[in-house]
Structures are given as C-alpha cells and as structure tokens.
Amino acid sequence: MSVFLISSAPLDVQNYRTVIDETSKEKINKIILSEVIPLAGKSHGSIVSSVSSSFLGTPYQAGTLTGNLNTPEALVVNFNGVDCFVLADYVEALSRSHDQKTFLYNLVKIRYVNNKVDYLSRRHFFSDWFASTPRIARDVTPEISPNYIVTEKHLNRTSKGGEYIPGLGVIPRKINYIPQQFINEQVVNNLKIGDYVGIYSPLEGLDVSHVGIIVRHDNKTWFRNASSLAINKKVVDSPFMSYVHSKPGIIVLRAD
Incomplete structure (x- = not known):
C-alpha cells in the first residue's frame, strides 16, 4: 500500500505529494548502505554502475509516474517496476544520496526542471538532462x-x-x-x-x-x-x- 506524504520541494516553498511504498523505502536505505556509502571516494560512474546493479531483474513497468494536464503531479517513488527513463532517474538520484531525505531531494532535482514538481516541468526528454x-x-x-x-x-x-x-x-x-x-x-x-x-x-x-x-x-x-x-x-x-x-x-x- 502506498504512503502519501505532503512534502516541500528542497529549493523553494512548493508543496507536493510524495507517493512511496514501504518496499521502496526499504530498498532506498539498503542500496545507499550497500552500494553508495562503501564506494565513497570512487568515481561517480562506478557508483552508478554499482547502484544500477541493484535493479537487475526488476520488472519492466511503464506509466508509473502520476500526473498529466488534468491530474496534479506527485513525486512517485516505485522500485517495484520501472521503465528506462524512471530507472535512470532513480539510479542517478541514489548515486548522489546518503539517506532517504537526500534521495528525495535529488530525485526532485533530477526529474524536474528548476526543482518544480509539476507535469509540464518534468524532464520528458533524455536531452533535458543537459539542456x-x-x-x-x-x-x-x-x-x-x-x-x-x-x-x-x-x-x-x-x-x-x-x-x-x-x-x-x-x-x-x-x-x-x-x-x-x-x-x-x-x-x-x-x-x-x-x-x-x-x-x-x-x-x-x-x-x-x-x-x-x-x-x-x-x-x-x-x-x-x-x-x-x-x-x-x-x-x-x-x-x-x-x-x-x-x-x-x-x-x-x-x-x-
């Protein structure tokens, strides 16, 4: 069952919903403790490789993110099923984090332009990562x-x-x-x-x-x-x- 929380975006006073289940919470902590912290000081790419290995075997699932023109966007964290773009979001956010709080902070930063949790602010294109x-x-x-x-x-x-x-x-x-x-x-x-x-x-x-x-x-x-x-x-x-x-x-x- 999903847990619904009201959160504040890290860099402003915006309020948004965070949707995260208990299994995903446990995986966040486990991955950071086993794959990120032990590699402190290593190259970022090495951490990305190690973190992404934790998702091997995770079922493919499209459409896990919540939001469209008629539905308010929520910050979704769902490690039970991923598509290719969501996988990249999770891996990069985890690779920069040291606990659950910083993971959520980084996920907002990576998934949304100017840290705004909004459907039209979501990075819908791969090249949005650099542009x-x-x-x-x-x-x-x-x-x-x-x-x-x-x-x-x-x-x-x-x-x-x-x-x-x-x-x-x-x-x-x-x-x-x-x-x-x-x-x-x-x-x-x-x-x-x-x-x-x-x-x-x-x-x-x-x-x-x-x-x-x-x-x-x-x-x-x-x-x-x-x-x-x-x-x-x-x-x-x-x-x-x-x-x-x-x-x-x-x-x-x-x-x-």
Whole structure:
C-alpha cells in the first residue's frame, strides 16, 4: 500500500505529494548502505554502475509516474517496476544520496526542471538532462567519436503537427549523435562505466527511443536497461555492440 506524504520541494516553498511504498523505502536505505556509502571516494560512474546493479531483474513497468494536464503531479517513488527513463532517474538520484531525505531531494532535482514538481516541468526528454536547469549531465557525444552528427530537432512535435506531451510546446534543440555505422571498438573504449546512453530516434519530435547505462563485467561492455521486449520485461544487461547493431545511433551523457 502506498504512503502519501505532503512534502516541500528542497529549493523553494512548493508543496507536493510524495507517493512511496514501504518496499521502496526499504530498498532506498539498503542500496545507499550497500552500494553508495562503501564506494565513497570512487568515481561517480562506478557508483552508478554499482547502484544500477541493484535493479537487475526488476520488472519492466511503464506509466508509473502520476500526473498529466488534468491530474496534479506527485513525486512517485516505485522500485517495484520501472521503465528506462524512471530507472535512470532513480539510479542517478541514489548515486548522489546518503539517506532517504537526500534521495528525495535529488530525485526532485533530477526529474524536474528548476526543482518544480509539476507535469509540464518534468524532464520528458533524455536531452533535458543537459539542456535544462539544473543540468544533470554533460553531453559527451562529441568526445566519444569524431564522427558524430549534429541535427536540428523540434522536440515534442508529432508527424501530424500535434504534441506528444500536450501543453508542453515544441522545443527546438540541437542533438549530437553517433550514427550506427561509426559505433566501433574505439567508441566502446571511449565510453566510461556509468555513462547514460540514449538510442537515437530519427523522428523529428523525439531525441531517443530508449535509455540505458554502460557497465562492464566479464571483460565485456554491457547496456544495462529496463527492457520492454517480451523475452525480458525486466532490467537486464544486454551486450552493448549487439544491442546497438541495428539501431540508428547513440547519444552519450555523463554525470560527473
């Protein structure tokens, strides 16, 4: 059963609802104690890798966040089921935290522009992590490969001229991405553990179609992601090169 709390946003006097269940509360504390605190002093990417390992096997579940134009937004914490974007939110927030209170603080900062818990302030696009404030990560795509391409997007605009997120408006944005044909061993070597990788979308109104995290084990590079594929339906590690082989390209963000 969910617990409903009235909270204040960390950086202003805004009030909002926090929705969190007891299982998620327990997992927050467990992950911080076992995966974050012991790695104090290590690289942020190492902490991201360790924290994200705690979600392996978590069921894939879309639509866990609460809020739309007609429903007030709530700060949702639900570790029982995640999609790819929510997984990234949780992992990054946990990686910066030392207890439940700081986790909630960081989750607001990561999930919402200017720390405002509101549907239209939610970071709906992967590139919002570097293009809106406060900035969550750097776009390091140009550092990963000299063969990156810059493209002009009109995010949130559908092919029929409508909006994917009604009321958000159309967002002009330059997007850097590495086309699939240039994703080679050099690119893999330039990726760092804990990098967030978005699968580039050729649709004008979208930046990516999926998001995952770079991890390394068993002498291989893996794409840790909340997979909606019927054979998975959970958080898994997919071989990176095999995964991106048939994809249009990648965008790489680094939180450090």
